[in-house]
Amino acid sequence: xxxxxxxxxxxxxxxxxxxxxxxxxxxxxxxxxxxxxxxxxxxxxxxxxxxxxxxxxxxxxxxxxxxxxxxxxxxxxxxxxxxxxxxxxxxxxxxxxxxxxxxxxxxxxxxxxxxxxxxxxxxxxxxxxxxxxxxxxxxxxxxxxxxxxxxxxxxxxxxxxxxxxxxxxxxxxxxxxxxxxxxxxxxxxxxxxxxxxxxxxxxxxxxxxxxxxxxxxxxxxxxxxxxxxxxxxxxxxxxxxxxxxxxxxxxxxxxxxxxxxxxxxxxxxxxxxxxxxxxxxxxxxxxxxxxxxxxxxxxxxxxxxxxxxxxxxxxxxxxxxxxxxxxxxxxxxxxxxxxxx
Amino acid sequence: xxxxxxxxxxxxxxxxxxxxxxxxxxxxxxxxxxxxxxxxxxxxxxxxxxxxxxxxxxxxxxxxxxxxxxxxxxxxxxxxxxxxxxxxxxxxxxxxxxxxxxxxxxxxxxxxxxxxxxxxxxxxxxxxxxxxxxxxxxxxxxxxxxxxxxxxxxxxxxxxxxxxxxxxxxxxxxxxxxxxxxxxxxxxxxxxxxxxxxxxxxxxxxxxxxxxxxxxxxxxxxxxxxxxxxxxxxxxxxxxxxxxxxxxxxxxxxxxxxxxxxxxxxxxxxxxxxxxxxxxxxxxxxxxxxxxxxxxxxxxxxxxxxxxxxxxxxxxxxxxxxxxxxxxxxxxxxxxxxxxx
Numbered sequence: 001x002x003x004x005x006x007x008x009x010x011x012x013x014x015x016x017x018x019x020x021x022x023x024x025x026x027x028x029x030x031x032x033x034x035x036x037x038x039x040x041x042x043x044x045x046x047x048x049x050x051x052x053x054x055x056x057x058x059x060x061x062x063x064x065x066x067x068x069x070x071x072x073x074x075x076x077x078x079x080x081x082x083x084x085x086x087x088x089x090x091x092x093x094x095x096x097x098x099x100x101x102x103x104x105x106x107x108x109x110x111x112x113x114x115x116x117x118x119x120x121x122x123x124x125x126x127x128x129x130x131x132x133x134x135x136x137x138x139x140x141x142x143x144x145x146x147x148x149x150x151x152x153x154x155x156x157x158x159x160x161x162x163x164x165x166x167x168x169x170x171x172x173x174x175x176x177x178x179x180x181x182x183x184x185x186x187x188x189x190x191x192x193x194x195x196x197x198x199x200x201x202x203x204x205x206x207x208x209x210x211x212x213x214x215x216x217x218x219x220x221x222x223x224x225x226x227x228x229x230x231x232x233x234x235x236x237x238x239x240x241x242x243x244x245x246x247x248x249x250x251x252x253x254x255x256x257x258x259x260x261x262x263x264x265x266x267x268x269x270x271x272x273x274x275x276x277x278x279x280x281x282x283x284x285x286x287x288x289x290x291x292x293x294x295x296x297x298x299x300x301x302x303x304x305x306x307x308x309x310x311x312x313x314x315x316x317x318x319x320x321x322x323x324x325x326x327x328x329x330x331x332x333x334x335x336x337x338x339x340x341x
Numbered sequence: 342x343x344x345x346x347x348x349x350x351x352x353x354x355x356x357x358x359x360x361x362x363x364x365x366x367x368x369x370x371x372x373x374x375x376x377x378x379x380x381x382x383x384x385x386x387x388x389x390x391x392x393x394x395x396x397x398x399x400x401x402x403x404x405x406x407x408x409x410x411x412x413x414x415x416x417x418x419x420x421x422x423x424x425x426x427x428x429x430x431x432x433x434x435x436x437x438x439x440x441x442x443x444x445x446x447x448x449x450x451x452x453x454x455x456x457x458x459x460x461x462x463x464x465x466x467x468x469x470x471x472x473x474x475x476x477x478x479x480x481x482x483x484x485x486x487x488x489x490x491x492x493x494x495x496x497x498x499x500x501x502x503x504x505x506x507x508x509x510x511x512x513x514x515x516x517x518x519x520x521x522x523x524x525x526x527x528x529x530x531x532x533x534x535x536x537x538x539x540x541x542x543x544x545x546x547x548x549x550x551x552x553x554x555x556x557x558x559x560x561x562x563x564x565x566x567x568x569x570x571x572x573x574x575x576x577x578x579x580x581x582x583x584x585x586x587x588x589x590x591x592x593x594x595x596x597x598x599x600x601x602x603x604x605x606x607x608x609x610x611x612x613x614x615x616x617x618x619x620x621x622x623x624x625x626x627x628x629x630x631x632x633x634x635x636x637x638x639x640x641x642x643x644x645x646x647x648x649x650x651x652x653x654x655x656x657x658x659x660x661x662x663x664x665x666x667x668x669x670x671x672x673x674x675x676x677x678x679x680x681x682x
Contacts, residue, residue, distance in 0.1 A: 074447025074616045076417045105446040106415025111617060134583060136477065150637030150646040162575035164582070172578065174571040206640030224564025230515040230649040234503035237513065241505070241626050242475060242617055248633045269448070269610065275415045276452060276583055285582050292589045296491030299547030305491040308571040
C-alpha cells in the first residue's frame, strides 16, 4: 500500500486519461468520479478501473474519442447519447444534464444510452447532494442474476442509488444492488475453500447451493426473492429500456465481449430541494431524522445504528485530510498508463 | 363470499363514502382507488378499508371535510396538503398534480403531506401507466421495522412502487415493501401454532426468532439486511421528510392513536414516456423485455417466470369480466355504511 494525496491522485488519474486521448476537461470529469469512489473506500470501482477501461479502448470496446451529446426533449427531460464513450464520462454529462433540467423545472431527469460501466453510483449522488439536489440514480449492468424462479442469468445486478442533501453537513447516500452479495464474495469463499450460505446464489440448475464453485457456475440470488428481482428489473426498465439503451441480455458483457460496445443505460432523476423548503429547514429535518435512527437502542451495544453513506463519508473526510491508501499494483499500473503520453 | 360486479361495487363504495360526507366527486376518486385494489386481488387494501377509514373519521382521526390543496412550487413540482383527509383522496389529488406537471415538463413530481393510509401503490401506478406515464410512487407508514442493528421499531414498512406503461397492452407494475413478510403472515402462524423462519422478524431484544408470538412483540426484518433498511429509509426521506410530512417515529400510529392525524407523506414521480420514444416503440421494447424474462428456463417447469404485476393484472381482467368475490362480512359492513346516508 502507498498513501497518496487526493490532489496528487486526481492529477495522476487525469493525466492517465488525457494520455489515453481524452481532452483535459473530459479527463478531469472521469477522474473526479473515480477519485471520489476511492475517497469513499469503494476501491473496486475507483482509479484502479482506469487501466481496465483503457484496455477496452485498445481492443475497440470503448471509443476514447466519443462525443457525448445531450438532447433536451422537454423542459425537465434530457436524453444523453454516450456514443460508446467511457462510462463515467457519460455519467458525468448525464448528471450535468439532469441538474440543468432540475434547476429550471424543480425536478429533472437525464436518460443515457450507448454507455459503459459508469463506476459506483455514490459519487454522482454526492455531487448532486453538494448542490442541494435529492437524487435517484441507477444503471443497468451485465447479466448475473436469474429472474426469480428461472435458471439463466438474464438480469444485471443493477445499482440503485438514492441521495438526500443536508445543507452545511453530510448528505445521506444509499448505493445498493439487488443481489444478496457481490460475486467477489463468492470468489473469495471459493479461494478460501469455505462454503457459503444457501441464500447467496444458485447452481447452474437454479437450485440454492452452499458450494461456492457451483455458485460461480450459477446465478446470484436477489434480496427478498421476488422483491429484489422486481426492483432490479424496474431499474433496467428505467435505465435501459426507457433510455433507448440495451437491457437484460441485450446488454453486451464486458467480460465475454470486451471488444464490443455494451450499450449500457443510466437514469438520473434530481429534485431541487430548495423549491420544497429552505436549506436550514431541510438540514434540521435531516438532523432530526438521522438522530431518531442513531438513538435506536442497538442489538449489539458495540455496534450503534448507522445511516446509509455514513461509513463512506467518514472515509472521505479522513482521506481528504490524510491521503488515500492504494494498492501498489494499482498505483503502478496507473503510473504506467500516465507515462504513455 | 359474494360475487359483485365492478360497476355495482364502485357505486356502493362511492355511496358509502358520499353518505359519510364526501362530495360525489371526491367519493368517486376514493372508490376508484379502492375498487382497483380489489380488482387486483389486494383485498386487504380494498373497499374493506372504508368502514375502518370511517371509524377513524368518527373518532376525529381523519377529517372527512378536508379540502386538499395543491401548490405548484415549480413548473415540474407540486406540494399537496392533504389537510388530514382520507389517504386515497390525497393520493388521487397528488397523482393528478404530478400528471399535470409531467405533461408540462416531461417529468413531474408531487410531494404530499398531512395525509393518511392511501391504500396500495398499484392502483396509482396503473392509473399513471394507462395515460402513458412511467412512475415511481411511494409512501411512508407507521413504524414496524427496526433500523438494521437496532431494537426498536423506528421505520415504517414503506411501500415503494415502480410502473412502466405498455401502450395498447398491460403495463409492468411493481408494488413492494421492504419487510421479508407482512405482519399478517406472522399473526397467521401464531394462530396456527406454527413456527416461522428466523429471517422474518426479531423478538423484542432485536434477536432473530422462530416464535411468532415473540416476533409480534418484536420487529419485522427488512429484506437484504442493510439494503432493505436503506431503501425503506430513503423512501421515508422522499415521501415524509422532503414532503414536509411526519417521518419515522414522527408519524402517528393508526392502531395506537386512531383519533390523531397520522401526518403521513407520499411522493409521486411521473415521466411522460412519449417525450422519450413513440408509443409503438415503447410497446415493442416492453414486449421484447418481458419476452426475454418469460423465456427464461424455469427452475420448476410448472412455474414459469413472471414479471411484476402480471398476476394482479390477470386478476383485474378476469374480475372486470366475471365480477369480484368479496367476503360477506366486508360487503355487509359496506352496505351498512352506505345505508347511513
